[in-house]
Amino acid sequence: MSTVSVTITVNGKTQTAEVEPRTLLVQYLRDNLGLTGTHTGCDTSQCGACTVLVDGVSAKSCTVLAVQADGSSVTTIEGFAPFGTLHPIQQAFWEEHGLQCGYCTPGMIMTTASLLARNPDPTEEEIRHELHGNLCRCTGYHTIVNAVRKSAELLASGAEPAPIDQVAGN
Amino acid sequence: MYPEQFEYQRPSSVSEAIGLLTANPDAKIIAGGHSLLPAMKMRLAAPAALVDIARIPELKGISASGDGATIGAGATYRELMDDAALAAAYPVVAETCDKVGDPAVRSRGTLGGSLAHVDPAADLTAVMLALGASVTATGPNGARTIGIDDLFVGLLTTTLEPDEIITSISLPASSAGTKQAYEKHSHPASGYAVAGVAVALQVDGTTCTSARIGVTGAPEYAMRATAAEDALVGKELTAETIAAAAEKATEGLGELNGDVYASAEYRAHLVKVLTRRALTRAAL
Numbered sequence: 461m462s463t464v465s466v467t468i469t470v471n472g473k474t475q476t477a478e479v480e481p482r483t484l485l486v487q488y489l490r491d492n493l494g495l496t497g498t499h500t501g502c503d504t505s506q507c508g509a510c511t512v513l514v515d516g517v518s519a520k521s522c523t524v525l526a527v528q529a530d531g532s533s534v535t536t537i538e539g540f541a542p543f544g545t546l547h548p549i550q551q552a553f554w555e556e557h558g559l560q561c562g563y564c565t566p567g568m569i570m571t572t573a574s575l576l577a578r579n580p581d582p583t584e585e586e587i588r589h590e591l592h593g594n595l596c597r598c599t600g601y602h603t604i605v606n607a608v609r610k611s612a613e614l615l616a617s618g619a620e621p622a623p624i625d626q627v628a629g630n
Numbered sequence: 631m632y633p634e635q636f637e638y639q640r641p642s643s644v645s646e647a648i649g650l651l652t653a654n655p656d657a658k659i660i661a662g663g664h665s666l667l668p669a670m671k672m673r674l675a676a677p678a679a680l681v682d683i684a685r686i687p688e689l690k691g692i693s694a695s696g697d698g699a700t701i702g703a704g705a706t707y708r709e710l711m712d713d714a715a716l717a718a719a720y721p722v723v724a725e726t727c728d729k730v731g732d733p734a735v736r737s738r739g740t741l742g743g744s745l746a747h748v749d750p751a752a753d754l755t756a757v758m759l760a761l762g763a764s765v766t767a768t769g770p771n772g773a774r775t776i777g778i779d780d781l782f783v784g785l786l787t788t789t790l791e792p793d794e795i796i797t798s799i800s801l802p803a804s805s806a807g808t809k810q811a812y813e814k815h816s817h818p819a820s821g822y823a824v825a826g827v828a829v830a831l832q833v834d835g836t837t838c839t840s841a842r843i844g845v846t847g848a849p850e851y852a853m854r855a856t857a858a859e860d861a862l863v864g865k866e867l868t869a870e871t872i873a874a875a876a877e878k879a880t881e882g883l884g885e886l887n888g889d890v891y892a893s894a895e896y897r898a899h900l901v902k903v904l905t906r907r908a909l910t911r912a913a914l
Contacts, residue, residue, distance in 0.1 A: 481637065
């Protein structure tokens with residue numbers, strides 16, 4: 461079976477690869493590029509663990525072919541903030557305890573980023589509606605919703621990515 | 631999970647896409663892919679080739695006013711929600727799109743794809759029935775217009791030819807500014823419509839002069855509830871006339887779907903309740 465050439469800018473780095481057309485974006489990220497921060501949960505486009513940003517908009521990478529993202533810019537959790545720092549959304553999830561096991565967290569953060577880009581000041585109701593496609597089996601969502609609200613506040617105040625040791629528990 | 635092997639083709643125009651479909655009867659169109667890819671991953675579908683039409687410029691764009699709307703088949707749910715002119719004339723479209731899937735799905739799924747796929751639990755199928763839409767389908771012999779009442783004919787089945795592509799969807803002036811609503815009972819896990827009812831009413835004073843009601847989720851494929859429509863036309867719209875019409879909402883829908891979550895009897899109940907709620911919210 462023939463392969464196709466895909467050129468995707470992942471976390472700012474443009475890379476070209478030969479892949480089978482059936483290669484899913486999540487497989488490409490995890491298996492070809494070793495970016496395992498994007499998780500595979502349900503693999504049926506329901507749980508949202510595999511959510512990444514494609515050209516700035518949230519997409520479930522288990523339901524996008526790598527070749528469909530050809531020419532696009534993809535952001536994963538690894539590229540969300542410079543290495544060693546936490547993005548304000550990550551800071552908010554930390555401070556509001558918006559995670560327990562952490563499996564859903566990369567997807568939650570991507571969905572949060574996509575939401576806040578479109579709606580910088582969402583209500584709690586809007587946040588819950590927008591998180592509909594991201595499942596968490598630990599938190600009961602309450603702390604995640606708080607983390608999204610906190611994210612909005614931090615971003616509105618002009619917060620920047622900060623070194624982890626200046627955020628975590630300090 | 632990954633699909634079976636297939637060839638991938640990305641034409642740059644509708645005519646090129648039609649040529650690819652004509653040349654390969656086992657090829658399928660992919661746009662947003664949020665119905666097709668899950669089916670392929672489950673090995674329920676195994677097309678020999680995918681013809682990716684998502685980037686064809688001719689399929690993009692929305693123009694809407696009180697005199698009607700023309701929507702490119704490649705318009706995503708998100709684009710439909712964000713178009714202010716469309717929302718002003720046909721508010722039920724944005725209302726419904728916000729109930730489809732989740733934000734990531736809405737950014738990729740397309741109106742043309744929803745109508746061509748005719749999932750029995752799709753949402754926009756019912757809305758397009760209520761608004762009296764028509765689709766333009768283009769094939770090797772040119773373009774033709776198909777009224778929405780003549781498009782859906784069975785489970786996942788339309789009157790489109792295998793090498794025809796829906797290129798645009800038109801909404802008539804007659805349904806612009808009508809009283810519209812969509813009520814849905816979502817499956818708690820999947821979010822798909824267990825039952826959904828879209829209504830569009832024209833009124834003169836408080837008298838109903840025209841009614842169109844589309845039902846999804848419960849019937850084999852999205853259909854109009856014509857008995858309920860007939861019960862409304864010429865009547866004053868009151869709680870009583872609406873309730874009487876809603877009781878007729880399952881007439882003519884054929885055998886209803888039943889599954890482990892919702893029996894056919896329960897879906898029949900839902901259709902009546904949702905019809906009443908949609909009519910009430912639209913009209914009263």
